[in-house]
Amino acid sequence: MPFGDFDAWRRELLWTGELVQDGDISVSDKEAGHRYDRYVALADMVDGTEGPAAVHALIASLQVEQGYGAHEAIYGALEQFPSQDLVGGTIMAAADLLNIPRDHSGQVLQLLTLLGSTDDLTTFTAACSRLEPELRAGLAALIAGHEADEWLADERSLGRLRLTRD
Structure with missing residues (x-):
């Protein structure tokens, strides 16, 4: 793990992940730029050895629609983890x-x-079967929606995430 205090890293990642959006005058441009830079730096600290809890934190940090390029650092960090x-x-x-913006x-x-x-996706299916029914249903609907849209509609992704056994 490239950083010592995981909880502090997670808290700061989630706080800076609330990137200031266009038109928000409650934060100065200087402060918005500082938060943006820190968010990217926090994502860049990840080397893929931090485990599933870091994956969770990175996903949870995708809180706002517009990332102005910062979210690419999050996706890049996610790609470093073992599957x-x-x-x-x-x-x-x-x-x-279910709560982050749909594109994310x-x-x-x-x-x-x-x-x-x-095998990884079989593990995903098995783990999803143990989720609370309401959460599992929401996730199934989200996946179905993405399969109907662009994100999971291509041949590389379509049908790979199954929450029910056929």
Whole structure:
């Protein structure tokens, strides 16, 4: 783990992840720029050895629609994790996936389908079967929606995330 205090890193990541959006005059441009830079720096600290809890934190940090390029650092950080940790962290972030902006949830789920092996995605399905029914239903609807749209609609991703056994 490249940083010593995981909880402090997570708290700061989530705080800076609330990137100041266009038109928000409650924060100075200087402060907005500082938060943006720090958010990217926090994502860049990740080397993929931090485990599923860091995956969860990275996903949960995708709180606002516009990232102005900063969210690319988050996706890049997610790509560094072993696929088993990516699966585990995504399961931990299931409720967050339902609450973050739709494009972000789609991109995270697409990464899962592209980076996860068949065994990893079987693990994802099994873990989802243990989620609370309401959360599982919401996640199933989110996946179905992304399969109907662009994020999971291509041949590399379509049908790879199954929350029910056929």
